[in-house]
Amino acid sequence: MNETKKHAGGRPTKYKPEFNKQVYKLCLLGATDSEIAVFFCISESTLNNWKIDYPEFLESLRAGKDSADCAVAESLYQTAISGNTTAQIFWLKNRRRNEWRDKQEIDHTNGGEPFEPTRIVFEDASKD
Numbered sequence: 001m002n003e004t005k006k007h008a009g010g011r012p013t014k015y016k017p018e019f020n021k022q023v024y025k026l027c028l029l030g031a032t033d034s035e036i037a038v039f040f041c042i043s044e045s046t047l048n049n050w051k052i053d054y055p056e057f058l059e060s061l062r063a064g065k066d067s068a069d070c071a072v073a074e075s076l077y078q079t080a081i082s083g084n085t086t087a088q089i090f091w092l093k094n095r096r097r098n099e100w101r102d103k104q105e106i107d108h109t110n111g112g113e114p115f116e117p118t119r120i121v122f123e124d125a126s127k128d
Contacts, residue, residue, distance in 0.1 A: 014042060015050050020060040027064025036061070 019040065026036050037047045051058040080087035092100040108115065 013050075013053075014040065014046075015054055015057070017056070019050075020054075020056050023057060024060040024064040027061055028068050030068055 022039075023036060026039060031039070033044055033047055037044045040047070042050075051061065076087055076091060080091045089100070093102075
C-alpha cells in the first residue's frame with residue numbers, strides 16, 4: 001500500500017512501507033507503543049490503526065518485540081544460572097509463581113466451612 005491511502009476521514013496516511021524496518025529496529029531497542037508513536041509523529045490510535053491496516057507493519061512490530069524479549073529472557077537465564085540470586089529469585093517468582101510468590105494464601109475455613117466466631121463475655125468484677 002502506498003502513502004496516499006485514505007482512511008474513512010479522508011486524510012492520507014503518513015504510513016510508508018519503509019516504516020516496517022524502522023519499527024522492527026525500534027522494538028529491538030525496547031521501544032513501547034507510545035514511544036513508537038512519538039517516533040513516527042502520530043498518535044497511539046493511529047499506530048493501532050496501522051497495525052490493522054498494514055499487516056506487514058504489525059508483523060515487523062511483533063517480530064521486533066519478540067526478538068528483544070527472547071534476548072532479554074536468554075540474558076536473564078544466563079545471569080540466573082551463573083549464580084546471580086536476584087535473577088534467580090526473579091526467574092522463579094515468574095516461572096514458578098505458586099511456589100515462589102511473596103503473597104501467601106491462608107485458608108480461613110474449617111474443612112470448607114467458615115469458622116464460627118467465638119463469643120467472649122466479660123463479667124463485671126466490681127459486682128463481687
